Amino acid sequence: MAGTQPGGTADRPLDVLIVGAGLSGIDAAYRLRERNPGLDYRIVERRSRIGGTWDLFRYPGVRSDSDIFTLSFPWNPWRGKRTMAEGDEIRDYLEQTAHDFGIYDHIQFDVDVAGADFDTATDLWTVDVIADGVPGVIVTRFLYMCTGYYRYETGYRPEFPGEKDFEGTFVHPQFWPEDLDYTGKNVVVIGSGATAVTLIPSMAPTAGSVTMLQRSPSYMFPNPWEDGMTKLLLRLLPPQRAHDVIRWRNALLTFGLYLYCRTFPKLSRRTLRRIAKTMLPKGFDVDTHFRPKYEPWDQRLCVIPDGDFYRAIKAGTADVVTDTVKQITPTGIDLDSGRHLEADIIVTATGLELVAFGGATLSVDGEKFEAGDKFAYRGYMLDDVPNMAWSVGYTNASWTLRVDLTSQAVGDLLKHMRERGYTRAVPTLRGTRPQAHPLLELDSGYVQRAASRLPKAGDRAPWLVRHNLILDAIDARKYEVTEEMTFT
The missing domain is CATH 3.50.50.60 (FAD/NAD(P)-binding domain)
Structure with a gap:
């Protein structure tokens, strides 16, 4: 109290x-x-x-x-x-x-x-x-x-066949254990939304491997952690005035991006694909992993600061797999494609x-x-x-x-x-x-x-x-x- x-x-x-x-x-x-x-x-x-x-x-x-x-x-x-x-x-x-x-x-x-x-x-x-x-x-x-x-x-947490056999650790982001040590561990994050794309680049430098397992892709949009115009306005204007100007500038820019995506869906799809292709490794299969079937803003756009998610993939510290779960095994996840993902920790970033x-x-x-x-x-x-x-x-x-x-x-x-x-x-x-x-x-x-x-x-x-x-x-x-x- x-x-x-x-x-x-x-x-x-x-x-x-x-x-x-x-x-x-x-x-x-x-x-x-x-x-x-x-x-x-x-x-x-x-x-x-x-x-x-x-x-x-x-x-x-x-x-x-x-x-x-x-x-x-x-x-x-x-x-x-x-x-x-x-x-x-x-x-x-x-x-x-x-x-x-x-x-x-x-x-x-x-x-x-x-x-x-x-x-x-x-x-x-x-x-x-x-x-x-x-x-x-x-x-x-x-x-x-x-x-x-x-x-x-409680968060949204679907049950997966065989999950009781898993010898590792299940974690839901909504209830993250303070003592979870993922150093050197193989981590699979199930999900492709805002939580997953935040977790993966943060865990990648420490974990042994981090893989995003997604059923279907999401649109990603790189946004800078900081920008020169914001710094200039904060230096030139009083705090409240600078805040007002930056607030409305950013609000209008964000809304402008939304209108662009909704008004020109095909063009915006090409724009987002071009950004992904530029930031990912040469030859990366963009159309499989980062080309959703829905139009931009049918679902919320995932913001990735400074493109950190793409950069982690380019650096080889993170990976993405587009597939569906067949069953959980003692050592990881069997996929419907026949592939097996080794995992010590499975993060169910499956939503709210x-x-x-x-x-x-x-x-x-x-x-x-x-x-x-x-x-x-x-x-x-x-x-x-x-x-x-x-x-x-x-x-x-x-x-x-x-x-x-x-x-x-x-x-x-x-x-x-x-x-x-x-x-x-x-x-x-x-x-x-x-x-x-x-x-x-x-x-x-x-x-x-x-x-x-x-x-x-x-x-x-x-x-x-x-x-x-x-x-x-x-x-x-x-x-x-x-x-x-x-x-x-």
């Missing part, structure tokens, strides 16, 4: 309970107080430290897969000079931010939210928690779920398991509702669910770009309610249900597996969920908090 936590009872409810002390939760605390000075809020965090994703993932080389100037907060400039940041740097930044802006004393750690019920007779949420192993309740007027969209307690609201059970007047049955209002509230918001970032840009817009919008909503004495705000469809679309616009396996468990997007405002930071930023300036919202 990080400080005295008054309020949170039926006699003295909190104004806002924020669930999660990662990027989203810290940003929410700042933005809500910015627009509502004196707001009585608390943050509960299931882990023992600040950081969320950046405290959970501790595998070798863990880093941001988007540039740090868009991932960090616009109201607290990033002080480093590199374009991308490592996981421990990001976690330290979050903790220092919480201390510097008076947020840390509002955080209660080791608190797991099991469920919450909204009572329309009192317009209050009763939140069931387990704090330090002891059940309890917190009462709040508004519930803000900053829990991300994947399960912390998505879940809404951190897995908490939510209800209104005792009637449970499923996230998959609801439409997302402007991407962060749910139809017919009062006084609750959920923070989810972009799939095609930095997470923080959207969650910061969300926190500002929630702050404006609370201000509107407080100024007019409203105790309930609930989005309502008001007539015809929109045509349903996926909330997350990706064909990735981890998204498709959980599509039915996530809220739906609609085909008309304010139920339209766009992964377009430019249009969202424009909308944020003209958005009316009363649009298809019922107040009591």
Whole structure:
């Protein structure tokens, strides 16, 4: 526990309970107080430290897969000079931010939210928690779920035939053992996503061999660890001004790349193939290992800083095999092609398991509702669910770009309610249900597996969920908090 936590009872409810002390939760605390000075809020965090994703993932080389100037907060400039940041740097930044802006004393750690019920007779949420192993309740007027969209307690882990016979070590990146020694060992990483391409070049200099075993290829895009323009702007401009300029420059460049890939898929496929061919050894079979069947940005592009993944392959310290697992043997993996991969350690970088609201059970007047049955209002509230918001970032840009817009919008909503004495705000469809679309616009396996468990997007405002930071930023300036919202 990080400080005295008054309020949170039926006699003295909190104004806002924020669930999660990662990027989203810290940003929410700042933005809500910015627009509502004196707001009585608390943050509960299931882990023992600040950081969320950046405290959970501790595998070798863990880093941001988007540039740090868009991932960090616009109201607290990033002080480093590199374009991308490592996981421990990001976690330290979050903790220092919480201390510097008076947020840390509002955080209660080791608190797991099991469920919450909204009572329309009192317009209050009763939140069931387990704090330090002891059940309890917190009462709040508004519930803000900053829990991300994947399960912390389990990752996606398919079972492989014969895996019980393996004499080596299985590791999932989400639960990396601190004492794992892979020096001189043969390592096979199953998977081809962002985690795999981060792990492999980090392990390659120490391990005996590192092989990426992929069922199908992913698109890779080299991005520099640092660039001259960023360094120049940081030297010439005051920190906040430099941060603002770099943030928007990087955001627009990233979004421009996304638009290029989606508008010109064939041309962008050729561009990415040409980059791979240039950076890989002469004669390398690019079309087998780095030519996906899908179009660029049907799945998220894997960023490789300074092309480190390609460089590891070129240097001969890493390898890639495109094949499928027939069975696990005591000494490694038999592939359907007949090849055998020797392995002392098998890393199952097979993905995340998505879940809404951190897995908490939510209800209104005792009637449970499923996230998959609801439409997302402007991407962060749910139809017919009062006084609750959920923070989810972009799939095609930095997470923080959207969650910061969300926190500002929630702050404006609370201000509107407080100024007019409203105790309930609930989005309502008001007539015809929109045509349903996926909330997350990706064909990735981890998204498709959980599509039915996530809220739906609609085909008309304010139920339209766009992964377009430019249009969202424009909308944020003209958005009316009363649009298809019922107040009591």
